[in-house]
Amino acid sequence: MSGDTSAAAASSAADHDGVVGPGTPLLEVRDLAVEFRTPEGNVRAVDGLSYRVAAGRTLAVVGESGSGKSVSSLAVMGLLPDTARVTHGEVLLAGEDLLSLSRREHRRRCGERIAMVFQDALAALNPVHTVGYQLTEALRRRRGMSRRDAGRRAVELLDLVGVPNARGRVKDYPHQFSGGMRQRVMIATALALDPDVLIADEPTTALDVTVQAQVLRLLAEIQAERRMGLVLITHDLGVVAGMADDVTVMYAGRVVERAPVRDTFGAPAHPYTRALLHSIPSSGAGGDGEGRRLPVIPGRPPSPAALPTGCAFHPRCDTARDVCRTDPPPLEAVAVDRASACHFAAEVLASHDVPPPVEHEEAAHD
Amino acid sequence: MTEHVLEVRDLVKHFPVRRGLLRRTVGTVKAVDGVSFGLDRGRTLGLVGESGSGKSTLARVLVGIETPTSGQVLLDGQDVARLSRAGRKQLRRDVQMVFQDPYTALNPRMSVGEIVGEPFAIHRVRPPGGRAAAVGELLELVGLDPGHVSRYPHQFSGGQRQRIGIARALALRPRILVCDEPVSALDVSVQGQVVNLLQDLQDELGLSYLFVAHDLGVVRHIAHEVAVMYLGRVVERGPSGAVYDGALHPYTQALLSAAPVPDPSVRLAGPSAADAPGGGAIVLEGDPPSPTDPPAGCPFHTRCWLAPLLGGGRRIPEPCAATRPALEPPRADGGHRTATHDDGEQHGHEHARDEHTGGGPAHLAACHFARPLPAPERVGS
Known part of the structure; x- marks a missing residue:
């Protein structure tokens, strides 16, 4: 492959146009607004967020705590808590507005085409099921795969994300994996249904620097291979610089x-x-801590409740x-x-x- | 010769691993396994390492939360272990700690005034002018409104809470602050404020800091000297400029290279990363080994990117797998150091060396094949 990113990016954009139709991004968010009900009244956490992600491209959504970056991705996935609701906007997946669907239907569409990786893999994986079970759950329920086929696929997925001895490790539980390996397992579960878009919410924040580099490299490789659209939600501008093509900076709920x-x-x-x-x-850059x-x-x-x-x-x-x-x-x-x-x-x-x-x-x- | 405010000699902290009904010891976690360094007045030593490297355990030993298995902690040249009860109490006043998480380190049921004033009560100290005045001064010192003494922690933001934690740590006029990841739980835009505050306080009060962090950028900014830990040992130590610009140990080199920099021309991943000038980031394979069972020889050899290159045919050079490298200055030619240390005399050697260099701290690395690797091209440099 060529070492020139801009050329690679241009060609990927061209390919994508050929596949999905000209000008149609995989995922497009238009003028999204999310409000939370609180005892003090309604608080607008996201206000007028728009972005688009094309195949093979990485969009970084950057912001500090309270900027609305995580809430917006929950809204895209239909995973908002009961106290929150979308008051405005559209989430278009290949042209179809997910927000116009019932919540159940929304979740189903997302499950097929958009996957999410969370920051804390230990909390996001179920501690009482084996990793293999969690990898096969979606395949069996959504794809109707047999236990044996799904099991084979689980091993393939673990292999793909670089978990050593994948065959042996499908029977292990999440706590038996190190932080980096758990994050790989979570990426594997996200990839199980071959999503078009992957939303990664602070995927490496809890990891050590050397392990972070491994996981980011893995994400980039998988994305390039599968021409996925990647939405990277992060506060780390170093990660943004190293990974993303485009960036959306959020502050206090707005872009x-x-x-x-x-x-x-x-x-x-x-x-x-x-x-x-x-x-x-x-x-x-810099010296030795001197002056x-x-x-x-x-x-x-x-605070979103008291905006200037x-x-x-x-x-x-x-x-x-x-x-x-x-x-x-x-x-x-x-x-x-x-x-x-x-x-x-x-x-x-x-x-x-x-x-x-x-x-x-x-x-x-x- | 200046005497170190704080000196650590060959410090070891092992935790027994117990199993079964009889709680038999089945192994040891070698959290800190022979660490030595000195800290001077008004200086900052940055302690860098990944999780499990023992940096937090080391910090806890220094403030007296843990007792060392062996080795010495010297405060003003006095061995802490030999201190009387009263002496130990004084030690607790002299060495204070700032914790990572400002959300859990403050008691939510205590007002800010009670939190910051609590050390006076514990140590039965009557500050001149009374406790209330002292608390007000402390709050002012860390940039908080003294009028907020009766507020509770939840009424403050993360950065402000960290300031409260710093005010509490300063109450007894300590000389050393051990800061365990003091800014990593804060937003980027707030981190800088707390780092600057720590630097101002250092200038004003002549404090010495042991600054434990995994964020290499913050450490470079605040630390005069840096020690890099891996599996309970210091693998590289030196003035921070020297370590960051000319790291000698392959582990330090990998750490620096893996840290994301805010420059889009340095890609972390993807096809361009490998072809980037300088070969792109050094990405280590695997996770750090368990400190219960560190590898023989050089503890880093199982993940080392340099060793296989030296061995030519993918074989790791014999000394890496066989002998533990000592922390010493690199050989001028960068070649293989034949003389390995005698185990028993390790810390003696180091001290001799530190004193020889006189002018400043030496740049040391624990690698048989230590050699400088120029810092990769970075933004703004």
């Missing part, structure tokens, strides 16, 4: 920036994205002006394929035509 990864990291178009990128302590302060974002993410007026980010923003305190900025195009919800997006974007000021006096000498 603040949407762009191809390369563009955003080179020149963010929203002050929040810019601040996030600056606040990452890098293991690649350097991390650039930080003052304050903290707002105007732009939700304005109390923490370094470029906020009067209009930001009163008018919520709409998400508008700022360049080809790029959108930002900031009144001064053009300014923010332009300030990055020049490279950002060097934060660390002593840059590494590589």
Whole structure:
């Protein structure tokens, strides 16, 4: 395969067009809004989220706690808790709106075509069933496979995700696996029904760095092989940079920036994205802990129950002006394929035509 | 010669594994297996490692939650184990801990004032000006509103709770703070605030930190010196710039290379990763072995990416599987070190070496074939 990602991406987009029909993404979320019922009234956790995922592409949804990134994926899967409901929007799976279906039907469609991997594999896998049982459950119920065929498939799946001695390990229980292996098992269960789209919610956050690298590599390989669409929900901009093609940045339930990864990291178009990128302590630059302060974002993410007026980010923003305190900025195009919800997006974007000021006096000498 | 505020000599902490009705000991978890280092006043030692590497156990031994199986912990050159009761109590005041999870480390039924003031009660200390004033000062010191003393932990965000935990740790004017993953439970945008606070407090109060973390970026930022642990042992130690820019141990090299960097041109995976300049990320196979049964020879040899390359025909060089490498400076030519240490004298050797270098901490690695690998191209460098 060619080493050039952009070429690979372009060809994958072309292939996908041929398969599903021009311009139809596998999964498209349009203007999604989710509200929670609380004793203090209704709280809007997600407000106007839109994204699309095409075959063979990876979309990263980035945000901090309370940004609505996880809630939105539960809404896509039809897994929202009873206290929450979708108040607005569409979730289109190959053109069909899942939200117009009954909940039961929604779940059934998802089960066939969208799979989800959660952060905490120990909590997501059932501790009282063997891994083999959990892998075969869906195959037997949905595909009507015989016990023997499903069992064979379970071994294949474990093999595929790189669990050593797969044949022996299908009879083991989740607690008998290490954290990394459990995450692989969960990926295997997600792949059992050959989904078109995989939603991975913080899939490697609980893992060690070296194991995280293994699992991410596995996800990328499987995705490339099966031309799956991958939605990667994460707070780790390093993971985003290493894995995703496109990124959607969420803050306080809203999308603040949407762009191809390369563009955003080179020149963010929203002050929040810019601040996030600056606040990452890098293991690649800097000195020996001497007199350097991390650039930080003052304050903290707002509670969805008490959002600031105007732009939700304005109390923490370094470029906020009067209009930001009163008018919520709409998400508008700022360049080809790029959108930002900031009144001064053009300014923010332009300030990055020049490279950002060097934060660390002593840059590494590589 | 400056004396270390805190020194650890050949520290060992083993936990027995008991099974069955008679609770017979069937094995030992070698959580910490011979660790030595020194920490100077106003300095930060970063302790890096994966889960199971023993870094948290080490932290717990230092604050006295666990007692070491063998080895010494010296505070101002005094062996902690030989201290009197009163001396041990003083130790508890001098060495305080900041915990990882600000949600579980604070008693939800106590007000902030009670939490921060509790150390005074436990140690029967009457701070000058009274307890209430001292609590107010502490809250101010960590950037919280002293007017919030009567609030409860749930009324604060994660970052603020971590500040409360730091205020509590500072109450008795300790000289050393052991921070166990103090920012890993926090949002990215809040992590920096807490890291900066810790740095300010260090400058202001001359504190020494042992900073335990798995986030290599945060450690590089805050630590003057770094020790990398693997299976209960320090495999590499040195000034953080030297370790990050010129890691000597293949494990450190793999750790650094596997850490995702916020630069889209460094792909973690996919076809471009392998063809990337420098060969892309070093991805280790498998999980760390169990500390109940660490491999013979070099504990890392079962996962080492370098050893098979050296052996030519996929065979691991003989010394890697046979002899445990000592923590020492690399040979200039990067070749195989023939002389392996005598087991009994290991820590003596290290101390001799540390004192020889005089000017600053030496860069040491526990690998028979230690050699520098230039840091991969990274964003902003």
